[in-house]
Amino acid sequence: MPARTKQPNLPAMPAMPAVKLRGFERISVPFLEAVNRRPAVRRGLHNTLGLTFAHVVRLVTAPRWRVFGLAQVQQMVAKDGLIVAANHRSFFDLFVVTTALIFRTRHVREVAFPVRSAFFYTHPLGPVLNLFVAGATMWPPVFRDARRRELNPIGFEQLAYTLGEGCLIGIHPEGTRNKGDDLTSYLPLKPGLGQLIAGCAPGVLVLPVFIGGLSNDVRVEIGRSYGKLPRSQRPIRVWFGEPIRADALQPTADAMAMTELVFERVRALGEADRAWLASQPGL
Numbered sequence: 001m002p003a004r005t006k007q008p009n010l011p012a013m014p015a016m017p018a019v020k021l022r023g024f025e026r027i028s029v030p031f032l033e034a035v036n037r038r039p040a041v042r043r044g045l046h047n048t049l050g051l052t053f054a055h056v057v058r059l060v061t062a063p064r065w066r067v068f069g070l071a072q073v074q075q076m077v078a079k080d081g082l083i084v085a086a087n088h089r090s091f092f093d094l095f096v097v098t099t100a101l102i103f104r105t106r107h108v109r110e111v112a113f114p115v116r117s118a119f120f121y122t123h124p125l126g127p128v129l130n131l132f133v134a135g136a137t138m139w140p141p142v143f144r145d146a147r148r149r150e151l152n153p154i155g156f157e158q159l160a161y162t163l164g165e166g167c168l169i170g171i172h173p174e175g176t177r178n179k180g181d182d183l184t185s186y187l188p189l190k191p192g193l194g195q196l197i198a199g200c201a202p203g204v205l206v207l208p209v210f211i212g213g214l215s216n217d218v219r220v221e222i223g224r225s226y227g228k229l230p231r232s233q234r235p236i237r238v239w240f241g242e243p244i245r246a247d248a249l250q251p252t253a254d255a256m257a258m259t260e261l262v263f264e265r266v267r268a269l270g271e272a273d274r275a276w277l278a279s280q281p282g283l
Contacts, residue, residue: 013161028121032139046110050135057099063225069240080203081163085262088172090214109166117141160199183212184270194255202247208265210239239269
């Protein structure tokens, strides 16, 4: 088991303060913290429930993958862990990106995706889906109410603490889905990515990603992959950018500025995707 990467001056992974939790959060948050505090448990869930879900994602979507920049990702060395920063157009964006990395590289043995606290941590069905469908990967909770200024930084400290070789953290710097028609328009960025980078080890790699071509409906995705229309007319494009070491960003010191520096790369990949689509007749 690789040694865990720990944030400086943190002898243990911090916990969400119980006095700040409400209702069902008092059960769901400590439970998912307990799971993700233990590398062996996370690895076990990834190798069972997580990989089962990844196989389902691959079955539904892989026939339409068009992956760009994969060679440089396969060759990189991510001994301190990997942060994937992607645009956000569909519920399934990070699941597809991570599935591609799981099956086409050797970098991923456990994953975590920060997720909105509403439903996934406030409704009893949320942890059930999280555990048995996603292998407890939808963690930590991201709060949208007045508690966000106090609790969300703790969540990013937890993520930084868990990073290590084989660990991937997937994050959407926009914070929520962009529902507009223009694939290369983006919502205002949130500082969470920069907060995470500021707290992680210098050798952690940050991987910019642009993804397009997914809907928000599983039935639509199955139809696009296995229906009568040629799959080539419904491609899912995954663009991997050049990875950036955390210590190349950390001197910036400002969380929002670090987020913006990474997302500039995502925007550039979006423009490459726009040019590629324009060059493909019939798309």
